[in-house]
Amino acid sequence: MSSATVAGHEVSTDHWIGGERVAGSERFEVITPIDGSVIAQVAAGGAHEADLAVAAAHAAAPGWAALGPVGRATLLTRLADLIDQNVERLAAVECADMAMLLESLRLRVIHRAAANFRNYAELAASYEERDWRSKGTWNRVQRMPAGPAAVITPWNAPFMLSTWKVAPALAAGCPVVLKPAEWSPLSCSLLADLTAQAGFPPGVFNVLQGTGEQAGAALVAHPMLRRISFTGSPETAREIGVAAARNLVPFTGELGGKGPLIVFEDADLDAAAAKAAGQYDDAGQVCLAGTRLLVQESVRDEFLERFHAAVDRHVLGDPRAPETTVSPLIHPEHLARVDGFVKRAVAAGDRLVRGGQPAGGLLYEPTLFEPRANDSEIVQREVFGPVLTFQTFADEAEAIALSNSTPYGLSGIVYTSSMGRADRVGRAVRAGVVWVNTFLVRDLTAPFGGIGISGLGREGGNYALDFYSDLKTLQILEGSVR
Ligand code: NAD
Numbered sequence: 001m002s003s004a005t006v007a008g009h010e011v012s013t014d015h016w017i018g019g020e021r022v023a024g025s026e027r028f029e030v031i032t033p034i035d036g037s038v039i040a041q042v043a044a045g046g047a048h049e050a051d052l053a054v055a056a057a058h059a060a061a062p063g064w065a066a067l068g069p070v071g072r073a074t075l076l077t078r079l080a081d082l083i084d085q086n087v088e089r090l091a092a093v094e095c096a097d098m099a100m101l102l103e104s105l106r107l108r109v110i111h112r113a114a115a116n117f118r119n120y121a122e123l124a125a126s127y128e129e130r131d132w133r134s135k136g137t138w139n140r141v142q143r144m145p146a147g148p149a150a151v152i153t154p155w156n157a158p159f160m161l162s163t164w165k166v167a168p169a170l171a172a173g174c175p176v177v178l179k180p181a182e183w184s185p186l187s188c189s190l191l192a193d194l195t196a197q198a199g200f201p202p203g204v205f206n207v208l209q210g211t212g213e214q215a216g217a218a219l220v221a222h223p224m225l226r227r228i229s230f231t232g233s234p235e236t237a238r239e240i241g242v243a244a245a246r247n248l249v250p251f252t253g254e255l256g257g258k259g260p261l262i263v264f265e266d267a268d269l270d271a272a273a274a275k276a277a278g279q280y281d282d283a284g285q286v287c288l289a290g291t292r293l294l295v296q297e298s299v300r301d302e303f304l305e306r307f308h309a310a311v312d313r314h315v316l317g318d319p320r321a322p323e324t325t326v327s328p329l330i331h332p333e334h335l336a337r338v339d340g341f342v343k344r345a346v347a348a349g350d351r352l353v354r355g356g357q358p359a360g361g362l363l364y365e366p367t368l369f370e371p372r373a374n375d376s377e378i379v380q381r382e383v384f385g386p387v388l389t390f391q392t393f394a395d396e397a398e399a400i401a402l403s404n405s406t407p408y409g410l411s412g413i414v415y416t417s418s419m420g421r422a423d424r425v426g427r428a429v430r431a432g433v434v435w436v437n438t439f440l441v442r443d444l445t446a447p448f449g450g451i452g453i454s455g456l457g458r459e460g461g462n463y464a465l466d467f468y469s470d471l472k473t474l475q476i477l478e479g480s481v482r
Contacts, residue, residue, distance in 0.1 A: 001021050004041070006039050006093050007095065009092060011186045011189050012189050013042045013043060013186075014209070015045055015207060015209050016205075016207040017207075018202050018203045018206065019056075019201070022049065024043040024048075027042060028210070028211065029042075030042050030184075030186065031331070032097065033099035033331065033362045034095075034319065035361065039186075040186060043210065044211060044214065044215065045218070050218035050219040051218075053206040053208045054222045054224050056203035056206055058175075061173075063201055064145070065144070065173045069124040069125045073121035075199060076120060076121035076124075076171055077117070078199065079117050079198040079200070082194045082197055083110060083113055084111060084114045086190070087110045089190065090105075090159060091109075093187050093190060094158065094159050094184070094187040096186075097184040097185070098156065098157075098330055099319045099327045099329075100319060101319045102320045103322055113160040119167070121171060123465060124168075124171035124172060124465060136477065137477055138475070138476045139474070140474045143172075143470070143472075145174050146227050146470050147174060147175075148174065148175050148176075148177065148226055148227075149165075149169045149177070150229070151166055151169065151176055151178045152179045152228070152229070153178065153231050153232070154231050154232045155183040156287070156384075158187055158188060159187040159188060159190075162188055162191065163191075165229045166178060169468045170204065172465045172468035173468075173469075174468045175205070175206070176206065177206045177207075177208050178191075178206065179207075179208045179209075179210070179212075179216050181212075181232075182212065183331050189209075192205065192206075223247050226249060227250055227251075228244050229251070229252045230251065231253075232255065233255060237253040237456070240253070250467065252449070252457030252467055253457065255455045256287055256410070256453070258291055258292060258381070258408040259288060259290045259413065260292045260294050260399075260412050261412075261413040262294045262403060262413065262414045262415065263295045263299065263415045264421060265296040265298045266417045266418055267299075267417060268415065270306055271415065274306075276303075277314065277366075280311065280366040282327060287384075288411040288440065290439070291382075291383070291387070291388050292379060292389050292403075292406075294399055296393060296394075297393065300392050308354070311366050311368075313325075314366055317363070326386060329363070334385070335385075337384075337385075338364055338385030339358060339364070341381070341383045341387060345376065345377065348372065348376060348378075350389075351370040351371075353369060353370055353390065355367030355387075364386050366386045367385075367387045367388070368388050369387070369389045370390050370391070382408065396425060403428075403429045403430070408452055408453055409450055410432055411435070412426075412431040413435050413439050414426060414434060414436045415436075431454075432448065432449045432450045432455065432458075433446075444460065445460065445462070446461060448463075
């Protein structure tokens with residue numbers, strides 16, 4: 001058994017398969033973005049470990065299904081309680097692993113993960129099966145757990161994002177094999193420990209560690225899987241989609257974003273500018289971020305003055321320090337990717353308004369471009385870093401046209417004081433979620449997902465339970481049974 005001491009806490013660096021730690025033969029290095037040092041050598045799985053993990057999930061499936069939604073809800077609620085009780089440990093490890101702000105992890109993000117389990121414990125226990133009479137028969141829709149599910153997650157907010165998928169899959173009765181991202185694999189190892197402490201039967205929850213190319217690819221190609229749920233980039237989604245198609249396995253993808261943040265002249269400009277500056281939080285490594293600032297021409301100067309003042313108040317630094325608001329990027333390779341976007345934009349003639357440079361270690365300056373044209377790469381492609389673009393529009397029609405001018409469609413943010421406009425623009429923006437005068441709040445029963453290259457399928461509420469269930473119609477001739 002191998003483990004690492006991360007932020008003062010012991011974390012297993014092995015796989016978790018069938019209720020046991022499995023070392024495997026190969027290892028990969030994990031660094032902390034805080035200072036770039038190596039903090040763990042984690043098991044690098046391949047086809048053999050993927051096979052063991054799916055076999056363990058498959059073996060656990062009948063027992064987990066037989067427990068029924070109420071039996072499963074008891075364990076999910078216990079797990080939620082354990083997550084809440086372990087917030088300090090989970091937050092400290094995740095902060096070391098991916099450099100999300102410690103305060104944000106302690107106060108919001110980890111509790112949100114617990115809420116996902118609590119929410120699905122309740123939803124699954126009250127998930128309705130439709131009953132009706134027609135054509136001389138009694139009809140009932142039965143929902144059956146689909147079987148072993150693979151959950152593949154990205155490196156940003158890895159603990160909470162994994163629970164968006166793990167919670168509904170387990171609640172619906174599907175054992176899970178979770179493959180966390182190789183740049184931040186540690187907090188999900190702690191989730192395995194908590195499932196054991198909560199009393200989950202062996203094989204119901206498994207963690208397969210390793211790279212996407214080896215562990216991820218072997219997992220999604222496995223013929224015994226019945227569902228695949230992925231969060232990550234559209235490029236990887238295409239590869240996983242091909243593997244899923246080969247085995248005819250349903251697949252959902254929560255993918256990248258390039259959301260507009262639209263500010264109308266009737267908006268509260270202080271609030272809009274503060275929220276726009278807030279898009280640099282977590283170093284812009286947020287799929288839902290409104291990275292394209294679209295501002296009505298008539299309030300351009302008033303908005304920019306407030307925006308720059310708000311960005312000036314950002315403090316770049318160590319994510320553990322309470323005063324820090326912008327943390328380091330996840331990895332040197334990612335910093336080089338972000339910097340590559342910035343350099344190409346400058347070379348292409350997009351006007352660099354502020355920032356544009358690394359700021360020591362893995363920090364990067366909050367950066368703003370005024371693009372030379374809407375087809376600039378910096379407008380059209382997701383950077384996933386602290387880089388925003390600024391464009392103006394004349395009227396509602398132009399705001400909508402610009403909003404819908406990229407291949408993405410994950411989220412949109414609108415600032416206006418007009419109800420009519422909120423409704424019209426909210427409807428017209430092509431995205432899975434549009435927030436008006438707010439950002440990132442989401443009722444856990446609401447659908448969540450993307451349009452275009454931002455996603456396939458929906459998570460959240462009963463939408464995710466539907467995904468992890470096989471539906472059957474039971475039809476009985478009236479009067480034929482007693
Ligand atoms: P990524 O696509 O590179 O990797 C995501 C996961 O897929 C990782 O676990 C990786 O190991 C695995 N993977 C890679 N290749 C694979 C393969 N061939 N087969 C199976 N698995 C494979 O994404 P990333 O860089 O980790 O994350 C950033 C991306 O995720 C951004 O595009 C971001 O917008 C997106 N994201 C989307 C949401 C959402 O809910 N829509 C949330 C967070 C992040």
